[in-house]
Amino acid sequence: MQRSEFDIIQLPVRKYNSEPDLHVQIDPETTAFLLVDCDESGADNKIVEKQIHTSLRAARKTGMKVVYLYNAIFGIGGPNDVTTRIHGLDHLENSWKPLIPTFNRLIQPIEGEAIIPKSHKDGFNGTMLDYYLKTWNINTIMAVGFHLKSCLFHTCIGARHNNYRVIMLRDCTNSNEFSDTVDSTNPEGGWLRFVFLRIYETDIGYTSTSSDFLEATR
Template identity: 80%
Template sequence: MKIVYFFNAIYGVGGPNDVTTKIHGLDFLENSWKPLIPTFNPLIQPLDNEAIIPKSHKDGFNGTVLDYYLKTWNIDTLITVGFHLKSCLFHTCVGARHHNYRVVMLRDCTNSSEFPDTVDDKNPEGGWLRFVFLRIYETDIGFTSTSYDLKRALLN
């Protein structure tokens, strides 16, 4: 299984002339730009042979080499995890679908408290807005599963 890590490079990845700095109103960085070196939690630290891709958009396919890597590895199915369902994870999964990948998002490997004002103890998804996001995802983008069910399916 191939694993790809993303990190947010909102200040741009191409030096002081990167248009991203202009888009985000960060012109003051022109003379002080430094490359961003990501740090990862030790529990999910990438191995030396795993890809680390900087991105400056919510969609991990937009302006990156992700599609190239996946195509060279003959990958057609993505199992996605991430922090914010409503932001980068959602948009990257939409990008994956637009690039003709089958996408499976692991529901329990996302931040379940990202919609704190909609939390409902009676809702198995944690809250009604998260429930709606997941149903939209399953209707328009791909599949969802839990990590437990995925592991069980892979072992059978």
Template identity: 80%
Template sequence: MENSWKPIIPVFNPSIQPLESEAVIPKSHKDGFNGTVLDYYLKTWNIDTIVAAGFHIKSCLFHTCIGARHNNYRVVMLRDCTNSSEFPDTIDTENPEGGWMRFVFLRIYETDIGYTTTSTELMKAALNDA
């Protein structure tokens, strides 16, 4: 009997398509470090700081940042490169974060996990260090 198993090959949006030389590390949990070789891969390249951007601040992005912190990485999340998926009753235009879910998750993040900044602030800091 022929083996019908075939690996899953991810399809990426062209704007985030990894280069041929970049690793693609599949995950099966919210935390990208849990059950993957991500920690090993990053440490082989002497990476000690992760700049995080992603879709849901309250799901995979949050849990992967916690995993990074548990593996002794310095973690910086780009606030303007995330989505908090506010509920209708948590949206607040008076809140500087735009809603209470985002406000709470960012404060938990800044208290227990790492730093936050914006992509503009990061680029300015990088240009000043150059």
């Protein structure tokens, strides 16, 4: 069956030092909507219930593959595991049994959507994520989740290194700002967020917003 031209999404995006009215073409058949650490163990529910929820609903409507990554650092090894130590979790008993994540009811995975445990900040490191995406001929990732200065950022770097075009919805995350980096006069709301977004938009990929994505899918 011949595809309609309306299957292709024209998404407004931002890239550092590029033209102000920049758009990219998104083919839902080769795009995955990736939720990074959106389970209730560390997600910001205000963002989950508004921007992420509405963006996920739009992604499903277009037919994009939906993939969930969740943090399973408790179940990756023994007492000398550096990941466990750096999070100050030495007191917890390690095992190889991964945690079972729970999600806000508004973003519950549905049948057929992949839920992949990770043990590193980069969700491509040591997981089946790259293999899974390639089996579906995915070449573009739309990423949301937590946090901008941590797992979401590192997973986007991993996507770039694995040759995916990656688009972060910058209002579908938070930077978990330190108190001394919050600045209401900063265009991004804080210096930590400002720096991470500029690094991302210079070297890693594009950013857009949930409202731009919703408008583009209408």
